[in-house]
Amino acid sequence: MREQLGRPMRGVVGIAARCVCGNPTVVATEPRLPDGSPFPTFYYLTHPGATAAMSELEATHVMKEIEALLEDEDIAAGYREAHERYLADRAAYGEPGEIAGISAGGMPTRVKCLHAVAAHALAAGPGVNPIGDVALERSSWSPARCVCVTPGAGG
Template sequence: MPIIEPATAADVAVLEAQLGRPPRGIIGIAYRCANGEPGVVATSPRLPDGTPFPTTYYLTCPRIVAAVSTVESEGVMVEMSERLTHDPDLAAAYRAAHEAYLADRALLGDVPEIAGISAGGMPTRVKCLHVLVGHALAAGPGVNPFGDEVLARIGDVCGAAHPVQEEQR
């Protein structure tokens, strides 16, 4: 489980500005940008209104969100999903990311309605790069292969390179 820092009142204010709405179900901050602002928030698997919420690591940094949106608009999810069918090592790593995601969420609460469902299309397809990048930032390099790949592709958009990017230099 990644380190999750408690969210301060200042963090909640920043999150509200980042999201354009009050944040829901905050457990804490799972990743901070170089300027100290929240970049990924950890959320409860069940929102306060009782709704199941499978997105444990929610990407909030507007600069990273915009960069990932650009990559998504290029249609890479189809190519990434196709690679899973031809690369057993990649498929195994992506399945392991799925299992890690589920294990992290289980530590935050049991929600039977979403049992076995992670996020972002894991483990069989790539559906949402924002989720995969949020997971990669929260968990660190080597956990989510597609999250790491997108982070390497977007470069340093937030003032601090992801460790995966540093390794590639």
């Protein structure tokens, strides 16, 4: 993870998703970092290919288009449920008052960060976070195809 991000990780409690070659893709992070700072982003995207793909997707200005999907009642309900599941997953590691009710990525009412919702979709699995699923489907990266450049990784 240090190699992936170019810096030490803070407050990691585990690997929440892996690339097909076994490298970390998403980490789970404590809701309060070791320095005491509250950190609402429980699922954090670490894979360079996935991170670059989400940045690329955001740069194409599809955020409003993807957010418009929330006008569909079923998608909006699924996104609210994803938000609740995210909060429940994080609560197992504590619940700082400063971030109570705050998940990540704009959930449950808007789309603010594709990195965060894609990380949640990867950690929780397909069908849990409908917006994260759409971001992954529209991106140039796939969790089923390894593009790792780490020594010893698949390819």
